Amino acid sequence: MARDAREWCKIYAKYNSGTYNNQWYEGCLAAHIVCFIRSTLQNKKTLRYNDYTKDEFSKCNCNPPYSAEAAISARGDLNPANGTYEFPGQGHVNHGALDYKHL
Numbered sequence: 001m002a003r004d005a006r007e008w009c010k011i012y013a014k015y016n017s018g019t020y021n022n023q024w025y026e027g028c029l030a031a032h033i034v035c036f037i038r039s040t041l042q043n044k045k046t047l048r049y050n051d052y053t054k055d056e057f058s059k060c061n062c063n064p065p066y067s068a069e070a071a072i073s074a075r076g077d078l079n080p081a082n083g084t085y086e087f088p089g090q091g092h093v094n095h096g097a098l099d100y101k102h103l
Contacts, residue, residue, distance in 0.1 A: 061086050
């Protein structure tokens, strides 16, 4: 644990702690989406795209077979209330999200 800002910077620089080396990043859907977008040449066009019904990352074992919660900007309010989903947070929820990806 760092005792001051200078020490924190040294520790952070040495271990890159808190960023891409963490175990959660590997399974993070947003991280996969950003990596996919970075691999394309159409970053702005892709970022504006939010057709979760056809997006590869939004597919699930659900009825319908996709979830707007897995879109680049999660919108649970767009999922059908009568849909069936693998877990509750993937289905219809009363919220929309603002999402910002910095490339």
